[in-house]
Amino acid sequence: FEWASPGDAATAQKQLEAQAVQLLAPNKTASTNTTKQPTTTVHHARARAAQRKPKPLDPSSLLADVRFNAYALTYGGGATLVLTAREASSTRSIALIGLQDIYGKTQVLWHSITDDEHLDVTPRMKLIDAVDPRGDGRANLLFEERNNTDRRFVLYAVGADSAEQVFATDTLPLHPVAQASND
16 A cells, blocks of 8 residues: 555554554453542542543553554555554564544454464464455455464455455464485
């Protein structure tokens, strides 16, 4: 995808990084306070809390090994965005596919999150490239899915409101066993 300006590419990347950080954020449950407080104290505490706004998190400090790509999967099509990264403070990694609308806002169509302990269930995703497997002028996204013992390659077709896996190879061993010669 050819951006109108380098600033547009940077903005799209920042939007996708912010959404990645939001998806990686742990589910927070509301804490309950079992101590009774007088109404006036609670009211003043709520008023002070409403005045304080949390500082927005800087996605660049929370993500590592960030790879951002933008593709025009059809001739004259808009930007299809792909981001892969790992969480800087853990072994979790994320892959996202998104589309940018005409106003420059990014919508995540698909994402995958995994960590080193769950690679057998959810493999780590690595973008290879955009390919046109049918030769019809409509490209798909080619990813490598990798766990601790093997890998496979998958194609994702991106539509207006979804990204779906349309093909997957059989699994391939990461380190093929060398055949012993029978000489």
